[in-house]
Amino acid sequence: MRQPQDLAERAFRRRRRQDAALVLPLMGVLLLATPVLALFTKDIMIFGAPLPFLYVFTVWFILILLARRMARVLDRDE
Amino acid sequence: MLTFNILVAAAIAYVIFLFLVAFWAERRAQRGELGWLRSPLVYTLSISVYCTAWTFYGAVGSAARNGLEFVTIYLGPTLVFIGWWWLLRKLLRIGRTQRITSIADLISSRYGKSASLGVVVTLLAVIGSTPYIALQLQSITTSLSVFATTEGGLADSNVSGFWVAAVLALFTILFGTRNVDANERHHGVVTAIALEAVVKLFALLAVGIFVVWGIGDGVAGIFSRMSPEMLHVDDIFGPRWVALTFLSATAIITLPRMFQVTIVENSDERHLSTASWAFPAYLFLMSLFVLPIAIAGQSILPAGSNPDLYVLTVPLAEGQNALALLAFLGGFSSATSMVIIATIALSTMVSNHIVMPLWLRNVSDREPTSGDVRGVLLASRRLSIAALLVLGYLYFRLTGGTGSLAAIGLIAFLGVAQVLPCLLGGIFWRGATKAGALAGLATGFVVWAYTLFLPSFEGAFILSSAVIENGLFGLSWLRPYELLGLTGYDPLVHALLWSLSVNAVLFVGVSLISTPGQLERIQGAQFVDVFRVTDGRASGVTIRRSATSEDLFTLAQRILGTGRAHALFTEAARDQGYQVGLPAATDEFIQSLERELTGSVGAASAHAMVSQIAGGGTVSVEELINIADETAQIMEYSQQLEQQSKELAETAQQLRQANAQLTELGAQKDAFLSQISHELRTPMTSIKSFAEILDNTADVSADEAQRFIKIISSESERLTRLLDEILDLSFLESGRVDWKLEPVPIDAVINRALAATEGLRASTGVQVVMDDEIGEIEVQADFDRLAQVFINLISNAVKYGRAEEPEIRISARRADGLAEINVSDNGPGIAREDRDRVFEKFSRLTEINLAGSAGLGLPISREIMRNLNGDLTVNDNAPGAVFQVTLPLA
Numbered sequence: 028m029r030q031p032q033d034l035a036e037r038a039f040r041r042r043r044r045q046d047a048a049l050v051l052p053l054m055g056v057l058l059l060a061t062p063v064l065a066l067f068t069k070d071i072m073i074f075g076a077p078l079p080f081l082y083v084f085t086v087w088f089i090l091i092l093l094a095r096r097m098a099r100v101l102d103r104d105e
Numbered sequence: 106m107l108t109f110n111i112l113v114a115a116a117i118a119y120v121i122f123l124f125l126v127a128f129w130a131e132r133r134a135q136r137g138e139l140g141w142l143r144s145p146l147v148y149t150l151s152i153s154v155y156c157t158a159w160t161f162y163g164a165v166g167s168a169a170r171n172g173l174e175f176v177t178i179y180l181g182p183t184l185v186f187i188g189w190w191w192l193l194r195k196l197l198r199i200g201r202t203q204r205i206t207s208i209a210d211l212i213s214s215r216y217g218k219s220a221s222l223g224v225v226v227t228l229l230a231v232i233g234s235t236p237y238i239a240l241q242l243q244s245i246t247t248s249l250s251v252f253a254t255t256e257g258g259l260a261d262s263n264v265s266g267f268w269v270a271a272v273l274a275l276f277t278i279l280f281g282t283r284n285v286d287a288n289e290r291h292h293g294v295v296t297a298i299a300l301e302a303v304v305k306l307f308a309l310l311a312v313g314i315f316v317v318w319g320i321g322d323g324v325a326g327i328f329s330r331m332s333p334e335m336l337h338v339d340d341i342f343g344p345r346w347v348a349l350t351f352l353s354a355t356a357i358i359t360l361p362r363m364f365q366v367t368i369v370e371n372s373d374e375r376h377l378s379t380a381s382w383a384f385p386a387y388l389f390l391m392s393l394f395v396l397p398i399a400i401a402g403q404s405i406l407p408a409g410s411n412p413d414l415y416v417l418t419v420p421l422a423e424g425q426n427a428l429a430l431l432a433f434l435g436g437f438s439s440a441t442s443m444v445i446i447a448t449i450a451l452s453t454m455v456s457n458h459i460v461m462p463l464w465l466r467n468v469s470d471r472e473p474t475s476g477d478v479r480g481v482l483l484a485s486r487r488l489s490i491a492a493l494l495v496l497g498y499l500y501f502r503l504t505g506g507t508g509s510l511a512a513i514g515l516i517a518f519l520g521v522a523q524v525l526p527c528l529l530g531g532i533f534w535r536g537a538t539k540a541g542a543l544a545g546l547a548t549g550f551v552v553w554a555y556t557l558f559l560p561s562f563e564g565a566f567i568l569s570s571a572v573i574e575n576g577l578f579g580l581s582w583l584r585p586y587e588l589l590g591l592t593g594y595d596p597l598v599h600a601l602l603w604s605l606s607v608n609a610v611l612f613v614g615v616s617l618i619s620t621p622g623q624l625e626r627i628q629g630a631q632f633v634d635v636f637r638v639t640d641g642r643a644s645g646v647t648i649r650r651s652a653t654s655e656d657l658f659t660l661a662q663r664i665l666g667t668g669r670a671h672a673l674f675t676e677a678a679r680d681q682g683y684q685v686g687l688p689a690a691t692d693e694f695i696q697s698l699e700r701e702l703t704g705s706v707g708a709a710s711a712h713a714m715v716s717q718i719a720g721g722g723t724v725s726v727e728e729l730i731n732i733a734d735e736t737a738q739i740m741e742y743s744q745q746l747e748q749q750s751k752e753l754a755e756t757a758q759q760l761r762q763a764n765a766q767l768t769e770l771g772a773q774k775d776a777f778l779s780q781i782s783h784e785l786r787t788p789m790t791s792i793k794s795f796a797e798i799l800d801n802t803a804d805v806s807a808d809e810a811q812r813f814i815k816i817i818s819s820e821s822e823r824l825t826r827l828l829d830e831i832l833d834l835s836f837l838e839s840g841r842v843d844w845k846l847e848p849v850p851i852d853a854v855i856n857r858a859l860a861a862t863e864g865l866r867a868s869t870g871v872q873v874v875m876d877d878e879i880g881e882i883e884v885q886a887d888f889d890r891l892a893q894v895f896i897n898l899i900s901n902a903v904k905y906g907r908a909e910e911p912e913i914r915i916s917a918r919r920a921d922g923l924a925e926i927n928v929s930d931n932g933p934g935i936a937r938e939d940r941d942r943v944f945e946k947f948s949r950l951t952e953i954n955l956a957g958s959a960g961l962g963l964p965i966s967r968e969i970m971r972n973l974n975g976d977l978t979v980n981d982n983a984p985g986a987v988f989q990v991t992l993p994l995a
């Protein structure tokens with residue numbers, strides 16, 4: 028039998044994981060649709076590819092990985 | 106050489122293959138063997154219907170013209186999908202519990218199953234989608250024309266466009282209208298769409314890989330061919346970037362076809378969590394090679410080539426015919442899948458929100474349920490599909506060739522984006538009303554049409570070029586591209602700013618000043634709190650009606666078909682406990698029936714039909730409120746509230762008790778302190794006065810001085826004793842005593858007490874009588890402390906037990922593992938009302954104060970007994986006073 032204290036703690040952590048699900052899209056907006064993006068739109072080539080191109084696609088890729096992780100965590104909670 | 110005829114043959118073969126796949130999937134679905142056809146993967150792939158020909162060809166064109174800007178069209182949906190937990194999940198749950206059939210149905214259902222809102226959203230969707238369908242037809246014909254070497258026949262874009270439209274209509278009607286219940290889902294169509302999604306991704310990746318490693322010798326190689334100004338590095342980020350991201354994010358929610366695949370065709374809510382990252386990953390792959398292909402096109406093709414066709418023309422120019430064919434099929438897939446899903450979604454909306462209400466109004470004059478509703482529905486859907494494709498084809502014929510692909514797509518995006526405020530407001534804000542939604546939608550729509558849609562015809566449709574140039578009636582502040590003199594923005598950003606802000610402001614403003622109807626409020630609660638509502642008792646209002654089961658059965662039969670209706674009614678009858686016959690027309694049953702029908706004809710129509718049978722919607726407000734009160738939603742709310750208020754009441758009660766105890770304790774302490782100071786003052790006063798006499802009076806005789814000093818000494822002793830007793834009591838009351846408990850014979854204790862009180866007893870001549878039993882009893886106690894109690898009791902008996910022949914009787918007996926020892930006198934006893942007071946500190950029952958005791962004897966004795974795990978009580982065994990000591994036996 029679990030202590031109620033423990034259950035409350037679990038519910039709280041679960042709620043927090045759900046709140047974290049909001050952080051991901053906000054982070055995406057911040058990095059890809061605010062002037063933060065302008066910091067990286069410079070005419071520089073890195074590894075033979077232009078910096079803006081690399082930046083957008085790298086951020087995008089990381090977002091997808093995080094979303095995958097998040098989806099698994101949230102699924103487990105269900 | 107890849108000839109035009111081979112291409113046409115490949116296209117036809119591909120279409121036949123799609124037909125077979127769809128047919129096969131339908132067959133499996135009918136046999137209930139869906140298996141992996143109902144998997145998160147297929148769901149994700151079907152969502153990729155977002156990537157149309159506009160994406161397939163147009164993204165490369167956009168990259169060639171505007172550099173990186175094309176990714177915004179994919180970033181918006183990515184952001185929405187990785188935030189699925191907050192929006193899509195809620196939409197999906199609402200869609201399932203309310204059995205929503207389309208975006209128009211969602212809006213209509215939310216705002217009190219409003220028929221007018223359904224019509225408005227449907228019109229908006231049709232107007233916004235027709236150019237988009239035309240765009241797909243155009244992309245197929247232009248891609249065909251790339252290969253055309255001869256004039257006339259299928260090489261004529263008008264002819265090929267017609268045939269493409271006709272084949273698509275056939276496919277959609279065949280697989281999109283097999284049944285009328287949108288909730289049964291179109292497995293054949295979805296499977297075909299998923300297959301097309303694979304083809305288009307594979308084709309674009311193949312072309313991309315060829316471009317990077319076949320033409321450009323790797324990543325660095327292809328980017329080294331890029332012209333320096335192509336990326337537009339300095340103005341990548343700006344209002345247009347934000348606007349496009351926002352628009353595409355909106356489109357993934359509000360586009361009718363996206364709503365269809367994401368919400369309506371979804372068969373399992375858990376699929377969404379997979380799609381939340383898999384769909385962004387699909388988009389990522391779709392756009393990864395767009396820029397390289399654009400670079401290759403610009404570097405190897407002659408200047409002036411159409412960048413919208415680079416995906417085809419680059420492989421062709423390099424002599425890669427197979428790759429070009431694959432690319433053609435990819436583009437073909439993108440276009441056809443969009444058209445199929447869009448026409449299914451739109452035809453559902455048109456038939457449910459325009460045809461059905463009109464038909465219902467028409468037949469209601471005669472007989473409410475006459476005519477075959479099911480037939481009408483199917484026919485109206487099929488006709489709508491054909492009509493939509495005709496409309497798209499006409500649009501394509503009339504505007505053929507004007508404008509680049511992407512421009513038309515964005516115009517359509519902004520058109521359907523007008524639904525966004527009332528959609529978001531509807532699912533997150535209970536205060537949103539139908540009037541607000543109508544006002545916002547209508548004005549947003551008008552502003553969009555005036556500032557973007559109509560001017561896009563460049564004077565050919567309704568707005569003349571003079572009006573576009575100079576404003577309506579020549580008023581310069583009404584210039585479509587510079588409304589109210591707002592200049593410096595690109596037309597899309599300008600139109601987005603005006604249309605959506607006016608829309609949102611009116612939606613919120615009118616919602617705040619208008620009053621929603623009962624049904625609106627109930628639906629609002631159902632939508633906003635969809636996760637709180639327990640399943641099963643979720644939706645709808647039932648109106649106490651005079652409907653008979655026969656009428657309802659007839660209605661259900663006509664809409665759902667005999668088989669389904671029969672099954673539904675039989676099940677309901679069994680649930681109600683009837684073995685044979687129809688179920689009773691209970692509220693619950695009518696409600697569930699209405700939900701079933703909603704899945705076929707939309708909320709507004711289902712509500713209207715059921716209400717019609719029920720004898721019209723004349724329901725008293727009171728009754729509606731009663732019904733509303735019964736909904737699960739409100740029940741749950743009130744239960745929660747009840748629970749909370751109960752907890753609050755309990756806490757308050759406990760607090761009140763604690764407060765009362767504290768107040769009482771405070772009062773006791775005050776009384777105790779004032780008693781103590783009083784008790785202390787008496788001896789102090791006499792000590793002080795005798796000391797003063799000795800000090801001030803010169804001629805005190807030695808005898809007198811001796812007597813005064815004695816008094817001072819005895820008063821000091823009394824003071825000391827009093828302080829000792831107070832200390833003793835406070836120590837005992839703190840409960841921190843740690844005595845050694847051991848078996849103690851009672852008679853030894855009593856003999857000690859009698860010895861200690863011998864002097865006192867002798868002065869009054871009291872007789873002590875002891876029972877014989879005392880000698881045999883042993884108790885668990887601390888000897889000295891117990892003796893102290895008996896000394897106190899005996900002295901009290903001596904002091905207060907005044908009688909002619911005073912006698913103290915001490916008796917003892919065993920009872921339930923306890924020893925009871927009584928000390929009684931034959932005096933006047935203690936009055937019943939005083940019995941509680943004898944243990945109070947400083948309470949003396951009479952004013953007689955014999956031995957200078959401060960009245961702390963009994964309270965101390967009782968504390969001792971309690972610390973010995975026993976007790977001291979007063980009994981009323983008259984005539985005298987009887988004190989009873991109880992103690993555990995040894």
